Amino acid sequence: MNSDFLEAQRKLVPxxxxxxxxxxxxxxxxxxxxxxxxxxxxxxxxxSEREARNVLEALRDAxxxxxxxxxxxxxxxxxxxxxxxxxxxxxxxGRNTLARYLEQTIGIRKVIVVPGDSDVTSSVxxxxxxxxxxxxxxxxxxxxxxxxxxxxxxxxxxxFIGKFPEAERLRFIAARGGVGEDIxxxxxxxxxxxxxxxxxxxxxxxxxxxxxxxxxxVFRKEPAAxxxxxxxxxxxxxxxxxxxxxxxxxxxxxxxxxxxxxxQGKALGExxxxxxxxxxxxxxxxxxxxxxxxxxxQVPLLIAVAGGAxxxxxxxxxxxxxxxxxxxxxxxxxxxxxxxxxxxxx
Amino acid sequence: MNSDFLEAQRKLVPxxxxxxxxxxxxxxxxxxxxxxxxxxxxxxxxxSEREARNVLEALRDAxxxxxxxxxxxxxxxxxxxxxxxxxxxxxxxGRNTLARYLEQTIGIRKVIVVPGDSDVTSSVxxxxxxxxxxxxxxxxxxxxxxxxxxxxxxxxxxxFIGKFPEAERLRFIAARGGVGEDIxxxxxxxxxxxxxxxxxxxxxxxxxxxxxxxxxxVFRKEPAAxxxxxxxxxxxxxxxxxxxxxxxxxxxxxxxxxxxxxxQGKALGExxxxxxxxxxxxxxxxxxxxxxxxxxxQVPLLIAVAGGAxxxxxxxxxxxxxxxxxxxxxxxxxxxxxxxxxxxxx
DNA sequence: TTTCTATGGACAAAAAATGTCCCGCATATT
DNA sequence: AATATGCGGGACATTTTTTGTCCATAGAAA
Numbered sequence: 001m002n003s004d005f006l007e008a009q010r011k012l013v014p015x016x017x018x019x020x021x022x023x024x025x026x027x028x029x030x031x032x033x034x035x036x037x038x039x040x041x042x043x044x045x046x047x048s049e050r051e052a053r054n055v056l057e058a059l060r061d062a063x064x065x066x067x068x069x070x071x072x073x074x075x076x077x078x079x080x081x082x083x084x085x086x087x088x089x090x091x092x093x094g095r096n097t098l099a100r101y102l103e104q105t106i107g108i109r110k111v112i113v114v115p116g117d118s119d120v121t122s123s124v125x126x127x128x129x130x131x132x133x134x135x136x137x138x139x140x141x142x143x144x145x146x147x148x149x150x151x152x153x154x155x156x157x158x159x160f161i162g163k164f165p166e167a168e169r170l171r172f173i174a175a176r177g178g179v180g181e182d183i184x185x186x187x188x189x190x191x192x193x194x195x196x197x198x199x200x201x202x203x204x205x206x207x208x209x210x211x212x213x214x215x216x217x218v219f220r221k222e223p224a225a226x227x228x229x230x231x232x233x234x235x236x237x238x239x240x241x242x243x244x245x246x247x248x249x250x251x252x253x254x255x256x257x258x259x260x261x262x263x264q265g266k267a268l269g270e271x272x273x274x275x276x277x278x279x280x281x282x283x284x285x286x287x288x289x290x291x292x293x294x295x296x297x298q299v300p301l302l303i304a305v306a307g308g309a310x311x312x313x314x315x316x317x318x319x320x321x322x323x324x325x326x327x328x329x330x331x332x333x334x335x336x337x338x339x340x341x342x343x344x345x346x
Numbered sequence: 347m348n349s350d351f352l353e354a355q356r357k358l359v360p361x362x363x364x365x366x367x368x369x370x371x372x373x374x375x376x377x378x379x380x381x382x383x384x385x386x387x388x389x390x391x392x393x394s395e396r397e398a399r400n401v402l403e404a405l406r407d408a409x410x411x412x413x414x415x416x417x418x419x420x421x422x423x424x425x426x427x428x429x430x431x432x433x434x435x436x437x438x439x440g441r442n443t444l445a446r447y448l449e450q451t452i453g454i455r456k457v458i459v460v461p462g463d464s465d466v467t468s469s470v471x472x473x474x475x476x477x478x479x480x481x482x483x484x485x486x487x488x489x490x491x492x493x494x495x496x497x498x499x500x501x502x503x504x505x506f507i508g509k510f511p512e513a514e515r516l517r518f519i520a521a522r523g524g525v526g527e528d529i530x531x532x533x534x535x536x537x538x539x540x541x542x543x544x545x546x547x548x549x550x551x552x553x554x555x556x557x558x559x560x561x562x563x564v565f566r567k568e569p570a571a572x573x574x575x576x577x578x579x580x581x582x583x584x585x586x587x588x589x590x591x592x593x594x595x596x597x598x599x600x601x602x603x604x605x606x607x608x609x610q611g612k613a614l615g616e617x618x619x620x621x622x623x624x625x626x627x628x629x630x631x632x633x634x635x636x637x638x639x640x641x642x643x644q645v646p647l648l649i650a651v652a653g654g655a656x657x658x659x660x661x662x663x664x665x666x667x668x669x670x671x672x673x674x675x676x677x678x679x680x681x682x683x684x685x686x687x688x689x690x691x692x
Numbered sequence: 693t694t695t696c697t698a699t700g701g702a703c704a705a706a707a708a709a710t711g712t713c714c715c716g717c718a719t720a721t722t
Numbered sequence: 723a724a725t726a727t728g729c730g731g732g733a734c735a736t737t738t739t740t741t742g743t744c745c746a747t748a749g750a751a752a
Contacts, residue, residue, distance in 0.1 A: 005351055008431055011408045012369055016362040023358055037698050050741050053699095063480060066510075069698060076508060085354055134409060164420055182729050200397045259572070383729050395711050399731090415718055415729060 006092050021096070022047075024089050026055045027064060027074065027082055036072035089113070098335045105317045105342055108326040110135075117259050117333025119308035129156030132305045132329040136239065139301055139327075142166045144236035146192060147175040147291055149272060150187040151241030153305040158193040167198035173231055175238060176273050176290030188301055194239075203231065205289075216287055225289050232291045237301040243270040244314045258284065269317030271304070272296075278313075280321025293321075300325040312337035352438050367439050368393075370431065372401045372421065373410060377428055380432050381417035396536050437461070442683045451688055452665045454672040456481075462681025464653035471653060475502030478651045478675040482585065483510055487672075490582035493521040493604030493637055494540060494619060496533040497587030499651040502577055504536070504543040513544035519577055520551055521584060522619050540585075549577070551635075562633055578637045583647040589616040590660045604630065615649070615663030618642075624659075626666025639667075648672040658683035 010017050024047075029044050030036055036044075042052035056072055059065045064078035074082070093150045095113045102111040112131050116124035120217060136157065140146070148154055161167075172194045174187035187205050195202035205228045219225055245267035249259055261267075265283025267275040273286035281291065296302065302325055306315050319328070330338075356363050368391075375390050376382055377547040382390075386519050388398035402418055405411045409559075409692045410424035441459040460476050462470035482503065486492070494500055520533035541548035551574045563569055591613035595605055607613075611629025613621040619632035620639060630640065632690070642648065648671055652661050658680045665674070676684075 005431075005434070008427055009355075010364070011410065011427060012373075013362055013366045013404075013406065016359055016366070019362065020355070020359050032587055035698095039697085048742070054740085056699095058359075061484075062360065063483070064357065067699080070700060081357060084350065085358075088351070136408070138407075250432070250749085381729095384731095385728075394711070396712085400709085413730075417729060448724095 001248050006088060006301070012307055021089070021093050022051075023055055024085060025059060025319055026052075027059060027078060030059075030065055030072050031074045031079065031082055035068070035073045037071045041072070066243070067318045094231065095332055095335070098332070098339060101339060102328070102335060104326075106316075106322075108319065108322060108324055108328060110327045111335070112327070112329045113299055114307075114329070114331050116331055117307070118331050119310050119333055124307060124333075125153065125156045126159070128153065128305055128307045128329050128331055129158075130160040132161035132239070132303055133157045135303055135327055135329065136237070136301075137161060137164055140166065140170065140237055142169055144170055145231060146170055146194070146237040146239065147232065147235045148172060148187060148191050148238070149175045149240040150185045150190055151243065152185055153241040153307065154239055155185055155190050157239065158197040159188070159195065161197045163197075164197050167200050170195075170198070170200035172200055172202040173228070173235075175232075175240060176286075176288055180324065191329040203228075220289065228289055231293055235291060235295065238291065238296065238299050238307065239303050240271055242304055242306040242311065242315050242318050244268075244311055245270050245275050245317075248275075252286075267317075269314035271318045276317040276321065277309035278320070280317060280319070282321075298326060298342050299323070299325050304328045305330075307334050309333040312341060316341060352434060356544065362379050367435075367442065368397075369401055370435050370439065371403060373400075373405060373424060373428060376405075376418050376424065377420045381414070381419045383417045387418070398546070411560060441678055441681070448674070449686060452662075452674075453666075454665065454668060454674060456669060456673045457681070458673070458675045459681045460675070460677050462677055463655055463678055464677050465656050470679075471499065471502045474499065474651060474653045475504075476506040478585070478649055479503045479506035481487075481649055481673055481675065482583070482647075483507060486516065486583055488515055490516055491539070491577060491580050492516055492518050492583040492585065493520045493578065493581045494518060494533060494537050494584070495586040496536060497589060499653065500585055501539065501585040503585065503651065504539040507540065507543045509543075509545050513546050516541075516544070516546035516673070518546055518548040519574070519581075521578075521586060522632075522634055523662055540629050549574075566635065574635055578641055581637060581641065581645055583649070584637065584642065584645050585649050585651065586617055588650055588652040588657065588661050588664050590614075590657055591616050591621050591663075594621075598632075613661035615661075617664045622663040624663055624666070626663060626668070628667075643669050645669070645692055646671060650674045651676075653677035653680050655679040655683040658669060658687060662687060 017105075026041060026047075028047055029041060032042075033044065038052050038056060040047055041056065042049050045052065047055065053234070056065070056067060059078070060067045060072070064075060064081055065072045095115065099111045099113045101335050102113075103109075112135070114124065114127045114131055116127065118124040118128065172191040174191050176187055188206065191202045192204065194200065205224060245262055248270040249262055249267075254262075261284045262275055265275070265281075266277045267279055267283045269276045272293070273288055273290055275282050276286040302323055304315075304318070304322070304326055305328050306328075308338050313329065315328070315334060316338055319326070347675045372387065372391055372393075375387060379386075379390065384398050384402055385395055387402065388395050391398065391401075393401065401409070402413060406413045406418075406422070410421060410427055411418045411450040412421050435502045441461065441657055445457040445459045448459075449455075452590070458481070460470065460477055462473065464474065505678055514564055518537040520537050524531055534552065537548045538550070540546065551570060591608055594616040595613075600608075608621055608628045611621070611627075613629045614624055615622045618639070619634055619636055620628050623629050623631040650661075650664070650668070652674075653676050661676065661680060662684055665672070686689065
């Protein structure tokens with residue numbers, strides 16, 4: 001309940017959250033470090049002298065701290081406030097610091113961490129979808145080409161995309177040819193869902209995967225295939241999921257030699273039909289028409305969507321070589337696990 | 347729960363609360379008035395064109411409104427936010443607007459409305475006390491004389507006054523001589539409670555009420571009485587309750603002629619031993635040494651404390667002639683009833 | 693006593709918010 | 723069809739606020 005309220009507030013008055021967190025953490029620091037002075041607080045909380053002073057004065061006016069010659073200390077009321085806000089604030093601000101930690105460590109544009117773990121609570125996927133939808137709508141420009149991949153994570157986005165002004169001039173395409181059986185999660189279908197959700201156009205493209213090498217050669221030169229490959233060159237935005245290498249291979253009924261390759265290459269993550277090892281190296285790729293990793297570098301808006309602790313390793317594998325402009329929307333379960341892995345490896 | 351959180355927030359980031367309310371009410375207005383423009387919204391919400399513009403842009407960035415050629419309208423997400431915040435915000439902001447309405451209508455410095463009704467929930471008295479204590483501590487200066495009256499409302503304040511720097515140099519006195527039987531609520535005792543709570547000094551003074559007219563004359567010239575009256579001249583702050591005229595008269599075992607006078611004069615409220623009618627006229631006053639209404643005008647800090655719907659009429663009676671610098675701390679029950687009475691009389 | 697660190701005052705410089713225009717455009721009205 | 727109204731958005735000079743920074747001074751500790 002409280003958490004909902006915080007989320008709602010973050011929407012309504014985003015400026016407030018910074019201030020609130022600043023003051024709350026200052027209060028915490030004052031509580032722990034006994035009487036503390038303005039400059040000292042500034043150092044600990046990474047605030048300039050003036051900022052520290054402002055915070056201090058605000059807290060004093062609120063009656064939360066007492067401010068005397070030997071420094072500032074928390075009043076009884078301040079202590080009550082601290083304990084009454086502890087759970088919800090720490091929860092919220094914990095996810096925030098987690099997100100910033102990942103942004104810096106992975107080295108990508110932005111990480112958004114929603115509460116929960118989609119492995120445990122399935123509804124968390126919808127929250128990820130919602131957040132991703134918001135990023136997409138906010139950042140997408142006019143008249144652009146958007147490539148989407150398959151997977152349930154990406155499929156969770158369209159329900160949260162309403163009609164917006166620029167939408168009509170967008171074109172959604174599948175980032176690759178068809179996957180396996182589960183038709184609900186195919187990239188083709190999902191691009192249609194997107195287009196339908198916001199009133200945009202879309203191109204379908206079906207690429208039979210289980211073909212012989214010769215058939216592939218022929219197919220690649222088909223007008224439809226060439227057209228698709230031209231679109232990939234002009235792609236402005238990619239919305240994609242990240243899969244666990246083993247699960248993906250299993251879902252795709254991969255051949256024994258494929259499995260062998262993945263096993264030997266220690267593949268962990270999968271995205272766009274590429275399999276990545278721990279260090280982001282491509283160890284295998286599906287033979288299909290689709291967007292290429294080199295092309296990704298040129299795409300200005302890249303949104304990766306994946307959640308659940310079980311996907312942490314896969315996400316990290318892909319992120320090791322992901323373009324800097326990537327935005328990752330994930331959940332607390334995956335984010336926490338990613339942090340644990342990263343800390344272990346250092 | 348949510349309401350608690352808002353209260354906590356009001357303490358932690360008070361600057362933002364009006365911003366939040368501004369945006370929330372703007373969102374409500376946009377929701378109701380269909381597509382509405384910047385200037386029009388400004389008129390309805392009493393915002394300048396620029397302010398309206400800022401609010402509009404903030405709401406747009408939050409994805410809560412859609413802003414098109416024909417004006418701004420609420421998105422689905424905005425509608426959800428609206429309904430999810432409705433109860434808590436309306437509750438909170440309702441009390442706020444109630445407070446401002448009373449400030450303007452009564453014409454006093456400040457009105458604070460706490461949630462609840464002390465007639466119904468007795469713990470609300472403590473909240474009033476807490477809020478009054480905060481006002482007092484914030485606004486009281488150094489080395490001042492504070493006069494307090496009796497009554498359970500004022501008695502609810504001391505528990506929330508901690509020791510603060512200026513406290514040692516304060517002096518608490520009773521605003522009048524003794525009241526009736528209930529010793530727990532006598533002004534003398536309460537001044538002692540205040541002094542004890544914050545480590546200040548206090549003067550006791552006992553004035554026997556049930557004396558003949560001649561005895562009064564003599565008593566008034568006693569050194570102790572004269573000393574007390576001199577203190578009243580120098581009083582810097584008054585903390586007082588407001589009583590219902592009839593109940594007070596009954597509690598005081600008033601004589602038949604007194605009751606007759608109160609009845610004829612249509613006394614509604616009581617404060618400092620003065621009885622007031624609907625228009626704030628003094629219809630009767632107790633024969634006792636105490637602070638005078640004329641002196642009140644000179645007192646810079648006046649805090650009136652009273653709650654419960656049943657006291658609404660009494661509060662209004664006193665407030666009709668209360669000095670402008672008065673701060674009233676009351677509860678929702680009383681405030682709502684006061685508003686009803688005021689609206690009926692216009 | 694000396695030294696250290698604290699607060700609070702002060703103030704110029706920088707940054708942000710505000711009021712107030714105008715423009716082009718769509719829609720409603722005459 | 724012509725006109726008027728109300729819309730968003732750009733622009734800009736002018737406040738108003740915030741920020742960085744210095745200094746004076748007062749307790750606490752050494």
